[in-house]
Amino acid sequence: MAKGFGARLKSLFGIKRFDESYFEELEELLIEGDLGSKLTMQISDEVRNLVRKKKDLTTRELQLLVKEQLRPMVHTFHPVIDRNALNVFLILGVNGVGKTTTIAKIARLYKTQGYSVTLAAADTFRAAAIDQLEVHANRVGVRIVKQESGSDPGAVVFDAITSAQARGDQLLLVDTAGRMHNKEHLVRELAKIDKIVQTKGIDSVHYKKFLVIDSTTGQNGLSQATIFHQAIRLDALILSKYDSLAKGGALIQIGDSLGLPISFVGVGEKYGDLELFEAEPFLDSLVGLA
Numbered sequence: 001m002a003k004g005f006g007a008r009l010k011s012l013f014g015i016k017r018f019d020e021s022y023f024e025e026l027e028e029l030l031i032e033g034d035l036g037s038k039l040t041m042q043i044s045d046e047v048r049n050l051v052r053k054k055k056d057l058t059t060r061e062l063q064l065l066v067k068e069q070l071r072p073m074v075h076t077f078h079p080v081i082d083r084n085a086l087n088v089f090l091i092l093g094v095n096g097v098g099k100t101t102t103i104a105k106i107a108r109l110y111k112t113q114g115y116s117v118t119l120a121a122a123d124t125f126r127a128a129a130i131d132q133l134e135v136h137a138n139r140v141g142v143r144i145v146k147q148e149s150g151s152d153p154g155a156v157v158f159d160a161i162t163s164a165q166a167r168g169d170q171l172l173l174v175d176t177a178g179r180m181h182n183k184e185h186l187v188r189e190l191a192k193i194d195k196i197v198q199t200k201g202i203d204s205v206h207y208k209k210f211l212v213i214d215s216t217t218g219q220n221g222l223s224q225a226t227i228f229h230q231a232i233r234l235d236a237l238i239l240s241k242y243d244s245l246a247k248g249g250a251l252i253q254i255g256d257s258l259g260l261p262i263s264f265v266g267v268g269e270k271y272g273d274l275e276l277f278e279a280e281p282f283l284d285s286l287v288g289l290a
């Protein structure tokens with residue numbers, strides 16, 4: 001929603017006719033922006049209060065007001081890699097959100113910074129998934145640990161950690177399946193992978209679980225994220241496809257409801273199209289200030 005929502009908010013704030021229909025329109029816009037009913041009413045009430053006190057509010061003042069309401073809900077996590085140990089990033093998410101592409105981008109980012117990176121092809125559920133990851137590994141120039149399609153993802157992770165530790169690698173990025181026969185199966189498989197990472201002695205400082213969320217996902221993003229969070233205790237979110245018509249509001253809600261910070265933002269299909277998440281520019285673009 002970034003541009004569309006922000007632009008609409010800005011143009012609504014340009015109208016200085018603070019009657020009932022104005023607030024109805026504001027609430028409708030906030031709901032459409034996936035901010036949820038609670039936050040929508042909170043923002044609408046704040047605007048009402050402000051309008052009562054100050055009749056000649058500028059558009060910018062109104063945008064800043066919405067931004068201030070949203071700021072406490074947005075948190076940032078920039079992962080730090082310990083050069084002297086193996087760090088494991090588990091990349092999770094429903095099918096098609098951009099997990100594999102994001103792994104390639106993260107691999108390139110850290111490889112460029114001089115870290116030795118290995119990929120683990122633990123999406124063994126979908127036949128083409130391993131080949132896809134391998135194509136990326138070759139292009140980016142990092143090692144891949146894989147087994148046959150259909151093999152146990154836990155075994156792939158076990159092997160990958162063993163070999164990465166033996167080689168003295170610093171970062172292992174684990175690609176996982178987004179779809180399984182059913183939800184219970186998915187949850188069980190993820191819990192198994194999680195247990196194997198811990199059994200291999202990777203502590204919570206060196207082990208981070210990221211959920212990739214497609215920025216164009218609306219309200220059902222929250223239920224997706226809740227399932228993964230309950231199954232495996234996530235550490236942070238990664239927003240993919242933020243270059244598309246993004247639904248920033250839903251992401252704010254997901255992060256806030258689950259208490260999860262945001263780490264990276266994917267802004268395109270190329271390997272370089274990954275940014276560290278920053279709250280200020282994100283909020284500015286959301287409310288149309290940038």
Ligand SMILES: Nc1nc2c(ncn2[C@@H]2O[C@H](COP(=O)(O)OP(=O)(O)OP(=O)(O)O)[C@@H](O)[C@H]2O)c(=O)[nH]1
Binds near residue numbers: 269
């Ligand atoms: N525009 C844009 N497209 C992206 C971005 N990230 C991923 N994609 C595209 O989204 C599609 C799916 O990406 P994948 O990385 O294969 O997604 P996945 O989650 O691994 O999918 P499965 O393995 O099927 O579960 C591909 O066409 C990617 O190029 C992004 O930040 N911006």
Ligand SMILES: [Mg+2]
Binds near residue numbers: 129
């Ligand atoms: Mg994939």
